[in-house]
Amino acid sequence: MTQNASPTPWGFTLPDCRGAAALLFFMDDLARVVNQYLGKDQLSDEALADAQKAVNALLERYVEIQAAPEAFDNERIELALETVPQPGGQSSAQVALRMSPRLEGLIIEAQRQARPAAH
Numbered sequence: 001m002t003q004n005a006s007p008t009p010w011g012f013t014l015p016d017c018r019g020a021a022a023l024l025f026f027m028d029d030l031a032r033v034v035n036q037y038l039g040k041d042q043l044s045d046e047a048l049a050d051a052q053k054a055v056n057a058l059l060e061r062y063v064e065i066q067a068a069p070e071a072f073d074n075e076r077i078e079l080a081l082e083t084v085p086q087p088g089g090q091s092s093a094q095v096a097l098r099m100s101p102r103l104e105g106l107i108i109e110a111q112r113q114a115r116p117a118a119h
Contacts, residue, residue, distance in 0.1 A: 008032075012061050022067035023110035026058075033058055034079070034095055043081055043093045051095075052079050071106045075099065 010032075011017055011025025037051035055077050062072045078098040083091045 012058075012065055012067065017065065017067050019068050020110040020113060022062065023071055023107050024114055026062055026067070026072075027107055027111075029058055030055065030077070030097070034097075038079075038095050043095070045081075048079055048081055048095075055079060068106075071103060075103050077103075 011022070011029045014025065017025050033054045034051060037047055037054055059072060059075060059077060062068070076099075080096045080098060081093045082096045084094050085091050
């Protein structure tokens with residue numbers, strides 16, 4: 001049996017993980033971590049605590065490699081489970097990411113610049 005597909009590398013391992021590109025890689029890595037720990041059937045306080053540790057480690061990794069010091073230094077991302085009302089009186093839990101307005105703004109700007117201009 002051969003494997004042709006290699007796993008997607010983490011953004012922080014890529015040589016061009018600097019500046020605005022680092023913000024985009026970070027968001028991909030962050031989604032990967034959250035999905036790994038908090039999949040659809042894994043929304044528990046224990047899974048949330050494990051995911052928070054992994055997110056903290058990911059953020060620290062981006063700080064260590066100085067990917068975008070103006071964006072990541074002294075930042076914190078908090079995960080929370082929020083209950084969302086559903087039709088029929090039901091409710092479901094979803095993961096909320098809480099980050100500083102500054103970091104969120106830098107990420108949004110990087111995403112905006114990465115998209116081709118729409119005509």
